[in-house]
Amino acid sequence: MQLELRHLEVVRAIAEAGSLGRAAVRLGVSQPALSTQLRRIEQATGGELFVRTRLGVEPTPLGEFVLSAARRVLGEMDALTAGTRAAAPHPALRLGCIMLVLVDRLLAPLEEELPGHEVDITTEHSATTLTRMLGAGKYDVILYGEVADYEVPLPDGVAARTLIPKEPACVRLSAAHPLAGQEEIELADLAGETWTTLTDDDDGGPEAMADACRRAGFTPTLRYRIADRKMRWELIAAGRAISLCQPTSPLVEGTVLRPLAGDPITGRIRLAWNRAAVTERRAALLYRAAGRAYLASIPDNTFYRAWWEARPELHPVLA
Known part of the structure; x- marks a missing residue:
């Protein structure tokens, strides 16, 4: 499986929510479905991205690296979308x-x-x-x-x-x-x-x-x-x-x-x-x-x- 923008969105949502349960609510999916998706993403990245703690989940060193890249890529894509839309003379x-x-x-x-x-x-x-x-x-x-x-x-x-x-x-x-x-x-x-x-x-x-x-x-x-x-x-x-x-x-x-x-x-x-x-x-x-x-x-x-x-x-x- 190749990483896509939606996978980066999942990683960012889990990190920001601090738990799979809260991230599942934010993303509008069930917690089991989100856990399954996270396992697929981790298979693609080659290792665990989060570890469970008493308070929820925290990024691993690999998770921190992927999360940093995810935030940068998603931010650039949002800026690109908004910029091209604003520059179009007659947007469709x-x-x-x-x-x-x-x-x-x-x-x-x-x-x-x-x-x-x-x-x-x-x-x-x-x-x-x-x-x-x-x-x-x-x-x-x-x-x-x-x-x-x-x-x-x-x-x-x-x-x-x-x-x-x-x-x-x-x-x-x-x-x-x-x-x-x-x-x-x-x-x-x-x-x-x-x-x-x-x-x-x-x-x-x-x-x-x-x-x-x-x-x-x-x-x-x-x-x-x-x-x-x-x-x-x-x-x-x-x-x-x-x-x-x-x-x-x-x-x-x-x-x-x-x-x-x-x-x-x-x-x-x-x-x-x-x-x-x-x-x-x-x-x-x-x-x-x-x-x-x-x-x-x-x-x-x-x-x-x-x-x-x-x-x-x-x-x-x-x-």
Whole structure:
């Protein structure tokens, strides 16, 4: 694994918080997930970066070296982002997104709602990365998801609005899977399956899945963490793993998408923007474009279309 900016952010957050627990809260992830990520970072750097003390954690000599470099690099990146933004004569609107399926349908509504405006769209794999970059000024607006009761912490100077307050998680599995022919699947029937997820799911999804599986009587086996969506689909089509997906996920050859009985796991989609860079009117137009993109994806899934139409209270108001 190569070190990236998000890894440096983790090191800085742990050092500033003084404990893994407080850093996890600041970064919006669970403490076990943060501990796992720290171990990966330490493997990349070649040694322990922190030692536990009676009061929390302290950097090792190697940790002090990495922390010093992390602060310098992150500071320079933030300054570079802010400087280039200020120097641009007609800055484009910069939109950051988690790999939400609605991004695929967002371009046309954005062109119609913001005619003549240049929009830069970048996808990230981490909600923590999105919010940090929103706070640092790299993005003007972000689209992201939250699962169950988890709330992604937002930086100061940011406004947010819920686009979709509730959608049920579905399971994607191979078309040859013994359960593929069922209209809906009991979560308990997936005990013993191998699961795959995104590399850095920090939207509450892994924790919500673990809790739901525990209530269903088993502990899920998470073996594959993959960033590339196409690779995940190929893995599932081959029958080597299953995965939670949004109900608006596209049709993928060799796989099927099935609802989980009783909606044991649900999520929501939110839009957040920097008040200093995005006016209320432009935020409303972005909200409408995202809402139109989401609505356009619903007919692809027969189950979800019926589920959605039966719950008009969840529909976004786009007038």
